[in-house]
Amino acid sequence: xxxxxxxxxxxxALHEQGHFSGHYHVYIGQExxxxxxxxxxxxxxxxxxxxxxxxxxxxxxxxxxxLFAEILGRRDGYNKGKGGTFHIxxxxxxxxxxxxxxxxxxxxxxxxxxxxxxxGTGALSVCLFGDGAMxxxxxxxxxxxxxxxxxxxxxLCENNGKYGAxxxxxxxxxxxxxxxxxxxxxxxxxxxxVQIDGTDVGAVFNAVSEATGRIRRGEGPQFIEAQSVxxxxxxGNWPVLPVATNVNLAxxxxxxxxxxxxxxxxxxxxxIFIRELVAAxxxxxxxxAEVEKSVKAEISQAVQFxxxxxxxxxxxxxxxxxx
Amino acid sequence: MRQMAYFxxxxxxxxxxxxxxxxxxxxxxxxxxxxGLSEHRVRFGEIARDFPDRVIAPPISELAFCGxxxxxxxxxxxxxxxxxxxxxxxxxxxxxINEAANARYMSGGQTQAPVVFxxxxxxxxxxxxxxxxxxxxxLWNCPGLEIVLPASPRDVKGLLKTAVASNNPTVFIDHVLLxxxxxxxxxxxxxxxxxxxxxxxxxxxxxxxxxxxxxxxSLAVAEQLAKEGIDVEVVDxxxxxxxxxxxxxxxxxxxxxxxxxxxxxxxxxxxxxIVARIAESGFDKLKAPMRRVATLDVPVPYSPxxxxxxxxxxxxxxxxxxxxxx
Numbered sequence: 001x002x003x004x005x006x007x008x009x010x011x012x013a014l015h016e017q018g019h020f021s022g023h024y025h026v027y028i029g030q031e032x033x034x035x036x037x038x039x040x041x042x043x044x045x046x047x048x049x050x051x052x053x054x055x056x057x058x059x060x061x062x063x064x065x066x067l068f069a070e071i072l073g074r075r076d077g078y079n080k081g082k083g084g085t086f087h088i089x090x091x092x093x094x095x096x097x098x099x100x101x102x103x104x105x106x107x108x109x110x111x112x113x114x115x116x117x118x119x120g121t122g123a124l125s126v127c128l129f130g131d132g133a134m135x136x137x138x139x140x141x142x143x144x145x146x147x148x149x150x151x152x153x154x155x156l157c158e159n160n161g162k163y164g165a166x167x168x169x170x171x172x173x174x175x176x177x178x179x180x181x182x183x184x185x186x187x188x189x190x191x192x193x194v195q196i197d198g199t200d201v202g203a204v205f206n207a208v209s210e211a212t213g214r215i216r217r218g219e220g221p222q223f224i225e226a227q228s229v230x231x232x233x234x235x236g237n238w239p240v241l242p243v244a245t246n247v248n249l250a251x252x253x254x255x256x257x258x259x260x261x262x263x264x265x266x267x268x269x270x271x272i273f274i275r276e277l278v279a280a281x282x283x284x285x286x287x288x289a290e291v292e293k294s295v296k297a298e299i300s301q302a303v304q305f306x307x308x309x310x311x312x313x314x315x316x317x318x319x320x321x322x323x
Numbered sequence: 324m325r326q327m328a329y330f331x332x333x334x335x336x337x338x339x340x341x342x343x344x345x346x347x348x349x350x351x352x353x354x355x356x357x358x359g360l361s362e363h364r365v366r367f368g369e370i371a372r373d374f375p376d377r378v379i380a381p382p383i384s385e386l387a388f389c390g391x392x393x394x395x396x397x398x399x400x401x402x403x404x405x406x407x408x409x410x411x412x413x414x415x416x417x418x419x420i421n422e423a424a425n426a427r428y429m430s431g432g433q434t435q436a437p438v439v440f441x442x443x444x445x446x447x448x449x450x451x452x453x454x455x456x457x458x459x460x461x462l463w464n465c466p467g468l469e470i471v472l473p474a475s476p477r478d479v480k481g482l483l484k485t486a487v488a489s490n491n492p493t494v495f496i497d498h499v500l501l502x503x504x505x506x507x508x509x510x511x512x513x514x515x516x517x518x519x520x521x522x523x524x525x526x527x528x529x530x531x532x533x534x535x536x537x538x539x540x541s542l543a544v545a546e547q548l549a550k551e552g553i554d555v556e557v558v559d560x561x562x563x564x565x566x567x568x569x570x571x572x573x574x575x576x577x578x579x580x581x582x583x584x585x586x587x588x589x590x591x592x593x594x595x596x597i598v599a600r601i602a603e604s605g606f607d608k609l610k611a612p613m614r615r616v617a618t619l620d621v622p623v624p625y626s627p628x629x630x631x632x633x634x635x636x637x638x639x640x641x642x643x644x645x646x647x648x649x
Contacts, residue, residue: 046397079431083429083431089434097422097430097434101421106390107418108394111390111392111393111395112398114394114395114400115394118348118377138418142390144384145381145388145391319432320428322427323427323491
């Protein structure tokens with residue numbers, strides 16, 4: 001979780017320094033969903049992520065240097081610089097195809113589940129998407145097929161809009177989605193669906209383990225809505241860091257500007273987990289600070305690797321269109 | 324050599340393909356599988372009956388079942404999806420265009436999606452605007468898709484085999500008016516490689532480049548014009564991605580006169596692209612302005628005389644060929 005946090009914060013800095021120019025999305029605030037959710041998967045399970053994929057890749061063990069290189073459009077990026085932030089694929093980790101089209105991965109993950117089921121591999125497919133994807137027609141169409149054909153797919157909806165000021169209207173959670181809670185939509189297609197706190201590592205791990213257990217026993221698709229509170233750094237069009245995270249914020253949020261402090265004090269999943277670890281006696285503050293130090297060193301090295309990686313030769317643009 | 328009807332050759336190919344490879348799945352309505360509303364459509368049921376685990380009928384959800392096929396293809400299967408009428412592909416456009424076409428490139432070559440999308444395109448008679456589309460030019464504008472347009476019994480069988488064996492996403496665009504066409508199909512015909520045009524009729528005076536059902540229509544016109552002393556060569560690219568431009572250009576260099584016949588709408592259609600390439604590569608070889616014969620730029624009307632008026636009919640093809648001779 002700290003690796004993801006410091007990766008994303010370093011990325012914001014790289015953007016501000018002009019090392020890449022495109023639009024991008026960070027995973028800050030959702031670390032407690034992706035990390036425990038992916039912890040219990042098998043090596044041959046397939047994963048289909050979205051434009052907000054950096055955290056998922058890192059949680060699955062991707063090399064931060066190659067991730068940075070891809071986002072910076074460099075030759076050593078996972079996709080040779082052809083995908084960029086929205087499309088990072090790492091086939092060796094089960095990320096065959098990462099779509100930047102909201103909802104586009106829901107039928108694809110369903111298809112990977114169809115392949116796993118008909119080939120009898122025992123693998124399952126994990127579809128990671130945001131609450132907005134539920135508004136696309138692809139979602140209910142794929143839910144219907146997944147349920148009809150009892151496909152081994154976990155639909156993990158990361159709703160990072162809990163209490164979202166821009167979206168909430170009246171009794172509904174969202175101004176753009178009439179179906180609420182979101183679990184009602186898969187529920188209509190007879191897919192077991194639960195709503196959980198996506199900032200609670202234990203809750204996420206337990207819910208995902210239970211769901212994948214049912215999937216592997218042949219009970220068909222499962223749906224989880226993991227809620228988190230939107231990180232205040234993504235209020236504008238581009239991510240802006242209210243503060244550089246360090247583990248001491250877990251006990252003293254005063255370095256955070258007052259208007260953003262509430263989130264760090266009560267909704268930041270990394271800081272919540274740190275407080276939990278210390279309170280439970282699993283680790284001391286000092287030990288966690290040591291972990292953070294080594295994570296920061298790793299990120300610093302990864303940034304250097306990416307900056308040193310050359311841009312691709314222009315002729316590379318003409319390769320990989322066809323097999 | 325056997326004489327076979329086009330639909331028989333297609334059914335034979337489908338059966339041989341699903342028999343030969345366990346990873347092939349047909350995602351298709353059972354009642355119309357790959358034969359649209361033709362009277363032969365029930366014959367697909369025989370294949371569905373023999374391969375119940377690998378022929379699956381989806382709900383009316385083109386977006387989801389095309390995406391499902393792509394995701395399955397990324398995970399080791401070779402799905403063949405029947406979208407029935409080509410216009411229905413627009414319901415699945417986000418998956419075909421945004422996902423399948425881009426998957427290999429966007430991933431830097433890590434991922435392949437060996438899926439086949441089967442469509443029935445074109446003016447079939449009384450299809451009106453929403454059941455008569457020819458989306459091949461739109462698809463040609465999306466790099467990453469192979470595009471196949473068979474026009475004979477031998478071609479439909481050989482090209483279908485290559486399409487399913489291909490590691491690229493392939494759009495197999497068939498035409499219901501070809502189904503009764505007869506032709507030679509040998510017992511042991513091999514797959515026909517993509518990117519190999521075929522001279523369907525040799526001639527010295529005018530090169531007609533035609534695709535799909537327009538090949539058969541152009542051949543009929545060529546026979547009529549032979550009586551007027553015009554010797555027409557008919558070139559069938561068979562696949563437009565990849566395109567065998569060398570064979571087209573060799574014919575153009577021989578005749579110096581070009582008509583391109585295709586059922587897309589005129590503007591930015593397949594004919595437009597082929598004419599543009601010939602103009603760039605061989606303008607100095609031309610003895611007369613090139614002509615396009617395509618569907619006029621209006622939505623397809625229902626009433627028969629209206630539909631006929633906007634179609635690339637035999638009369639319009641003949642008129643275009645004569646014009647290049649003047």
